[in-house]
Amino acid sequence: MLYFYQPKTSEGVFHLMDDEYQHCVKVLRKKVGDEIGIFDGLGMDYHAVIKAITGKSCAFEITKKTALEPRPFYNHIAIAPTKNTDRIEWFVEKACELGLDEISFVLTDNCERNKMRTERLEKKAVSALKQSKSGFLTKINPLIKLKDFLKADLKGQKFMAVVEPDLPYFTNELKSGQTIITLIGPEGDFSKEEVSTAVNVGFQKVSLGKSTLRTETAGLMAAHCVNVINEY
Known part of the structure; x- marks a missing residue:
């Protein structure tokens, strides 16, 4: 699964913009219905499905979330x-x-x-x-x-x-x-x-x-x- 970065996912921001949008939609040609992974950089691993794509953003819906275990150092x-x-x-x-x-x-x-x-x-x-x-x-x-x-x-x-x-x-x-x-x-x-x-x-x-x-x-x-x- 290909992963993208949205640091505000835990705050209810369920869309990719700017560089992440460009990478997802323009470079990798992801489409509505495709499964993607989302990292917030804080230890949460989200599985998601693309729900809508516009000219500037890519909306997704969370299907699964997992809290990753931090390293002990x-x-x-x-x-x-x-x-x-x-x-x-x-x-x-x-x-x-x-x-x-x-x-x-x-x-x-x-x-x-x-x-x-x-x-x-x-x-x-x-x-x-x-x-x-x-x-x-x-x-x-x-x-x-x-x-x-x-x-x-x-x-x-x-x-x-x-x-x-x-x-x-x-x-x-x-x-x-x-x-x-x-x-x-x-x-x-x-x-x-x-x-x-x-x-x-x-x-x-x-x-x-x-x-x-x-x-x-x-x-x-x-x-x-x-x-x-x-x-x-």
């Missing part, structure tokens, strides 16, 4: 945006397919980009939701200065992936069933001041392995490691 990655837009979009798409719960973009001293828009990244998250059928939409946060991010009341296990010798390996420090927050720096790594500040607010320095990874690769690896530890 929460995976949040805070990452420095790359200069190349395609690379950060790739990270968002793949990390969301893996079920990452939240992505924050942090402006660091060695950051390659100091401005970014999240609209396209949010669309990537919706696409990943439909592809993976996880039922839960990844939260995408706008760019924020790292020092401001670190001032937030962050709960759970907190890690900072850095390039230093003799650091504990990330997966060896992870605990299952926890909220995990992982900081991923830019290509030039975090500055000494940033590392010191993060450590002072409870972040633990860890290694992602012997290889020197690109920012987006490191972020994806961190997302996957948390899944593996939780046997997801």
Whole structure:
């Protein structure tokens, strides 16, 4: 079954519009009477039947609804945006397919980009939701200065992936069933001041392995490691 996104389904909004309408009606050529799936991004899985199609919307009727079970852990990655837009979009798409719960973009001293828009990244998250059928939409946060991010009341296990010798390996420090927050720096790594500040607010320095990874690769690896530890 092909799925579409309507975040207000639980509020009684039973129609697709804009991009979801275009995808359903114009691209996939769905017709009245066809069965479709609907995700609201909040953990509800709806089966529906198309009841009417106009020039701007596609109305559907719910035939079945199922509450999906949330994962017993929460995976949040805070990452420095790359200069190349395609690379950060790739990270968002793949990390969301893996079920990452939240992505924050942090402006660091060695950051390659100091401005970014999240609209396209949010669309990537919706696409990943439909592809993976996880039922839960990844939260995408706008760019924020790292020092401001670190001032937030962050709960759970907190890690900072850095390039230093003799650091504990990330997966060896992870605990299952926890909220995990992982900081991923830019290509030039975090500055000494940033590392010191993060450590002072409870972040633990860890290694992602012997290889020197690109920012987006490191972020994806961190997302996957948390899944593996939780046997997801």
